[in-house]
Amino acid sequence: xxIASEGFAxxxxxxxxxxxxxxxxxLLDVSHDDVVGADYTRLRASELIEAIGSRLxxxxxxxxxxxxxxxxxxxxxxxxxxxxxxAHGVAIVVRDDTLLLxxxxxxxxxxxxxxDGFVVFTTACEVSxxxxxxxxxxxxxxxxxxxxxxxxxxxxxxENAPLLGEPGxxxxxxxxxxxxxxxxxxxxxxxxxxxxGRDLGCVSTMHDVTAEREAAIMKNEFVSMVSHELxxxxxxxxxxxxxxxxxDAGEINETQREFLEIVxxxxxxxxxxxxxxxxxxxxxxxxxxxxxxxxxxxxxxQGVADTxxxxxxxxxxxxxxxxxxxxxxxxxDRDRVGQVLMNLVSNAVKYSPxxxxxxxxxxxRGGFVAISVTDTGLGISPENLSQLFTKFFRVDSSLTRExxxxxxxxxxxxxxxxxxxxTVSVTSQEGEGSTFTFTVPVAPADLVRTPxxxxxxxxxxxxxxxxxxxxxxxDLIETYLVRRGYTVVKATSGEQARALALEHRPRLIxxxxxxxxxxxxxxxxxxxxxxxxxxxxxxxxxxxCDEGRSLRLGAADYLEKPIDQGRLLSVVxxxxxxxxxxxxxxxxxxxxxxxxxxxxLRRKGFSVVGAHDGCEALAAVGVRKPDLMLLDLKMPRxxxxxxxxxxxxxxxxxDIPIVVMTAHRIDSKRIDILKLASEHVCKPFSAEELIERxxxxxxxxxxx
Ligand code: ADP
Numbered sequence: 001x002x003i004a005s006e007g008f009a010x011x012x013x014x015x016x017x018x019x020x021x022x023x024x025x026x027l028l029d030v031s032h033d034d035v036v037g038a039d040y041t042r043l044r045a046s047e048l049i050e051a052i053g054s055r056l057x058x059x060x061x062x063x064x065x066x067x068x069x070x071x072x073x074x075x076x077x078x079x080x081x082x083x084x085x086x087a088h089g090v091a092i093v094v095r096d097d098t099l100l101l102x103x104x105x106x107x108x109x110x111x112x113x114x115x116d117g118f119v120v121f122t123t124a125c126e127v128s129x130x131x132x133x134x135x136x137x138x139x140x141x142x143x144x145x146x147x148x149x150x151x152x153x154x155x156x157x158x159e160n161a162p163l164l165g166e167p168g169x170x171x172x173x174x175x176x177x178x179x180x181x182x183x184x185x186x187x188x189x190x191x192x193x194x195x196x197g198r199d200l201g202c203v204s205t206m207h208d209v210t211a212e213r214e215a216a217i218m219k220n221e222f223v224s225m226v227s228h229e230l231x232x233x234x235x236x237x238x239x240x241x242x243x244x245x246x247x248d249a250g251e252i253n254e255t256q257r258e259f260l261e262i263v264x265x266x267x268x269x270x271x272x273x274x275x276x277x278x279x280x281x282x283x284x285x286x287x288x289x290x291x292x293x294x295x296x297x298x299x300x301x302q303g304v305a306d307t308x309x310x311x312x313x314x315x316x317x318x319x320x321x322x323x324x325x326x327x328x329x330x331x332x333d334r335d336r337v338g339q340v341l342m343n344l345v346s347n348a349v350k351y352s353p354x355x356x357x358x359x360x361x362x363x364x365r366g367g368f369v370a371i372s373v374t375d376t377g378l379g380i381s382p383e384n385l386s387q388l389f390t391k392f393f394r395v396d397s398s399l400t401r402e403x404x405x406x407x408x409x410x411x412x413x414x415x416x417x418x419x420x421x422x423t424v425s426v427t428s429q430e431g432e433g434s435t436f437t438f439t440v441p442v443a444p445a446d447l448v449r450t451p452x453x454x455x456x457x458x459x460x461x462x463x464x465x466x467x468x469x470x471x472x473x474x475d476l477i478e479t480y481l482v483r484r485g486y487t488v489v490k491a492t493s494g495e496q497a498r499a500l501a502l503e504h505r506p507r508l509i510x511x512x513x514x515x516x517x518x519x520x521x522x523x524x525x526x527x528x529x530x531x532x533x534x535x536x537x538x539x540x541x542x543x544x545c546d547e548g549r550s551l552r553l554g555a556a557d558y559l560e561k562p563i564d565q566g567r568l569l570s571v572v573x574x575x576x577x578x579x580x581x582x583x584x585x586x587x588x589x590x591x592x593x594x595x596x597x598x599x600x601l602r603r604k605g606f607s608v609v610g611a612h613d614g615c616e617a618l619a620a621v622g623v624r625k626p627d628l629m630l631l632d633l634k635m636p637r638x639x640x641x642x643x644x645x646x647x648x649x650x651x652x653x654x655d656i657p658i659v660v661m662t663a664h665r666i667d668s669k670r671i672d673i674l675k676l677a678s679e680h681v682c683k684p685f686s687a688e689e690l691i692e693r694x695x696x697x698x699x700x701x702x703x704x
Contacts, residue, residue: 351400
């Protein structure tokens with residue numbers, strides 16, 4: 001085959017070949033002498049003869065093309081008129097496309113053989129090619145789209161798919177299509193640029209991930225189901241062992257106590273493991289409900305340090321903390337930040353078998369608060385460091401085997417921190433110790449916490465309706481509540497629950513959402529809709545993570561099984577007590593004062609809602625109007641003067657009596673505002689003095 005690739009020929013209006021370039025002679029396999037000056041039909045290629053004939057028969061200004069196989073080559077001929085309306089005959093450019101076509105066929109064979117779908121778009125958003133895999137995934141739509149202007153959304157059969165790169169933009173996203181069949185596709189769109197930098201359009205690839213995603217969902221559902229099935233019996237095991245150890249079933253001797261404590265410890269371990277597995281399956285399936293609020297870093301660190309103080313001391317570990325006073329608040333979920341920190345501190349103590357020190361520090365890093373936990377324990381080798389945050393990964397050494405654990409903690413830490421918008425990292429020196437650091441975004445100024453009402457600290461009184469389909473668990477909850485002083489009525493079905501709620505008008509209902517004859521959520525909805533029962537607080541108890549749904553349907557709180565006795569009692573006490581005792585709102589930015597005041601007030605039978613600044617105080621008033629406000633004047637964001645002004649300027653809140661507490665000189669320019677308050681106490685004051693004032697104000701109905 002010769003190297004000739006493009007030739008030229010001309011034919012007169014009478015049909016005589018007037019010119020035939022050397023390459024054209026090679027491509028059309030004719031000699032100059034045979035053809036030039038002779039009729040064009042002497043050319044041997046029949047397709048070309050036919051095309052020239054029709055152009056001579058109907059002269060025009062158009063250029064036409066014809067492509068055909070000839071003598072082992074693929075020839076492409078363009079025929080154009082010479083002069084207006086081909087007055088001087090036609091010119092033919094003949095090109096050898098053999099190589100081009102072979103390459104194209106090869107590329108198409110590669111694309112056709114690829115398992116992923118390919119759709120090629122031109123710069124004008126026309127579909128120029130779809131491979132068989134794309135046709136298999138998208139059906140007739142894909143075939144019909146070739147040669148037409150089509151968007152990726154139209155091609156996928158999805159309306160307004162978010163984040164879907166249209167031709168021209170590079171992006172990757174996951175979409176679910178239902179036509180021609182249900183499929184989950186990972187779609188990646190990338191621009192096509194030739195080596196000279198010219199934009200040739202773009203290509204979208206579609207990778208079918210249906211099987212992988214469905215397997216992951218099934219795995220999560222399986223873990224979820226198994227965990228739930230385990231949780232129900234564990235609720236009984238743990239609950240009843242706790243009762244026996246606490247002496248509720250009579251005296252036990254030392255040996256019995258020792259054995260039961262082993263059962264207790266192991267059931268706790270099992271509960272922790274199941275909780276971790278459930279947590280992972282929830283995180284992986286996106287069923288995590290976060291309550292993001294501004295959090296005081298120092299409070300959380302203090303809480304975790306208090307929890308671990310005894311454990312650390314028993315392990316010979318010195319636990320200390322260092323938090324600068326000026327640290328901004330972070331935007332996170334209180335329980336989840338606590339969970340992350342507890343995991344890290346627990347590991348730090350656990351992996352310091354020879355004692356040593358564990359330090360928790362916090363500092364601001366850009367738009368984040370970074371909390372780090374440093375230990376002087378075993379440390380981690382560089383090769384293990386990279387795998388630490390992987391599920392079930394544990395460093396394989398005799399020491400870690402002895403220490404025990406599931407290898408789930410750090411993978412939960414990573415997922416939870418990332419869910420809150422932060423990151424987690426670790427540095428470590430084997431044999432020297434490790435530092436784990438996680439970050440949480442700084443809370444924006446307009447993120448306001450709505451503080452919760454806490455009921456008085458006193459023994460329970462009144463009737464609680466316990467609804468649970470499992471009589472053993474109902475008995476267990478009854479035991480906890482009766483010990484506290486409540487009277488309990490129990491229902492195991494929805495119908496019975498409805499009847500007992502109307503008959504007894506309980507102070508509170510605990511409701512398991514799994515009932516034999518009804519869906520607990522329907523019952524919850526009925527109870528909150530019915531004016532007869534609407535004001536009875538309902539606490540949902542469930543083995544399934546239904547917090548979001550429960551709270552949306554009007555549950556007052558949500559507790560997960562296995563039930564923790566302390567949590568249950570504090571929630572029940574809080575809700576029952578909070579309902580009928582006078583509510584005092586305490587607003588003070590000094591945490592120690594706030595804590596001490598809240599405790600004293602609750603001991604005296606008041607319900608308390610504690611606010612750290614004026615914003616929180618106003619948010620709390622919006623949720624439930626307090627019977628009295630104890631207000632510090634100097635507070636960040638919104639100060640006490642502004643709170644008084646705001647409260648006194650609205651008809652529905654202006655009658656709330658306000659007792660101002662201040663240690664500072666009063667701002668003389670704002671003295672008029674202060675006159676709107678009912679009372680004024682100067683710090684320091686004694687608790688007795690304060691309670692006396694409060695009782696006076698409440699007794700007198702307040703001024704305002
Ligand atoms: P677990 O502690 O239950 O095994 P984690 O996911 O919390 O699971 O930790 C994974 C592994 O990382 C641990 O098994 C341990 O080998 C290692 N590790 C975690 N924290 C530390 C630490 N502070 N010091 C040394 N090794 C650690």
